[in-house]
Amino acid sequence: MRCRLIKPLDIKSFTAIDTDKHRFTPLFDALKLYESQKVTSFDVPGHKRGLDEQSELYYYGSSVLRHDVNSMPQLDNYDNPKGVIKEAQALLADLYLADEAHFLVNGTTEGIQTMIFSICKPGDKLILPRNVHKSVLNAMALADVTPIYVSPEFDIKFGIAHNLSYDHVKAAIDNHPDARAIFIMNPTYFGAVSDLKAITELAHQHDMPVLVDEAHGAHFRFSPHLPISSMEAGADMAATSLHKTGGSFTQSSALLVRGDLIDKRKVKSVINMLTSTSASYLLMSSLDIARKNLALNGPRKFEQLMPVIQTFKQAVNAIPGFHMLDGKAFKELYQQQLDESKLTIYIDSTIDLSGFEVYRLLRSDYNIQMELAEPNLIMGIVSIADNEEVLNRLLNALQSISKLHHQADREVHSPVLKQLAIPEQAMSLREVLYADKRAINIEEALGEICAESLMIYPPGIPIVMAGECISQEIVDYWQFINNQPIIKIGTENSNQVYIIEKRGQ
Incomplete structure (x- = not known):
């Protein structure tokens, strides 16, 4: 697969990163220093930093065990950080252009709960997409928030929901001027991005804060060829899954906060209410490490990776039976931007396999693990850890599957799916x-x-x-x-x- 640069659809202004500031990892460095001191442990956790070398925990490595520690003055305290955790969070906030950043050890689910609990009181209205993550619904149930659902744009060909249009959000605000806030995804699971900057400006004209589920957008900050990030768009809070596309450990995430519409003390109070008092130092230090890597290497790696992704997509579209979301057509149809690092591959009916069967076949015969499968789709996620060699493996596998399973004389048809009218809400x-x-x-x-x-x-x-x-x-x-x-x-x-x-x- 030969790499050639394709002019991107959208180029945003890029705020430079002060790499000198981000060469340090305060929390990770403190953990390494503590490990070197060979302290005799009479505190938790019970494996005592790997004291029992016969334990199967040693499979994960002695450094992992020695870094699995508890709060102490040298390593700061998550509930009330004043030392290395505070320094590491401040660097994360600087990188993402936020006023504050909070490490999260219970994933972006915790961040979504925190945003809603921090902003909404019982009975408040929240404007949000119909296709939100279940954590949003659970948070609204616990907080007794009234949802004002907005239907997303629907893709008839691919059979999937995309993001919200500006006009639909405006109509929701006009019909519910008493709504407390706007909740939006940036991007959706399949990479659709609304005009977040325009929506944020509109919401702020009505004194409504904008809360963003940015679980799949932690990488947006690091390339002008990617959609705008939540903080760049002026949003007030965003829950960002660095573990998904930023390189930290699974379950580690961050809550980003900015602006005057947010009570920052309340945000911290809610985080402490939701988070374990034994927050994992492995998860928090992985956020510190990922932040440094993204700051120093993210822009350069994405500059190398984006044209490779574009070339990969062109090559897939040339394979009989396979089609990828096209960024240009996507913008014309839905007035939304597409995160090109999402590999949403549609399998038309000339392939005698469903999306689920292609997903299983890629794993069993080609040793390739995709992110998800649907009846007519498979989807993969690309991060800065990927390269041309990795994408070529997937390309070659798809070419092989097409040769074995493409039947040119089969009828091509789209999924028979549709949007329904939003029903009457009878109970909260x-x-x-x-x-x-x-x-x-x-x-x-x-x-x-x-x-x-x-x-x-x-x-x-x-x-x-x-x-x-x-x-x-x-x-x-x-x-x-x-x-x-x-x-x-x-x-x-x-x-x-x-x-x-x-x-x-």
């Missing part, structure tokens, strides 16, 4: 959380209140959310998709649905 998410529930057949559920969200993948947009009324349209559509090779999320029996059990039933 919190009321549903504590209500009694029972399962009934879907054909008997007309007019009942759904007790659990029903959705299909793709597109990942709920057909009906918990607390919403089940209409005839929903009954008909759920029965229709039961006959389709589609993942259905709801009850174990796909012909049933959980409903709120009313008194006397």
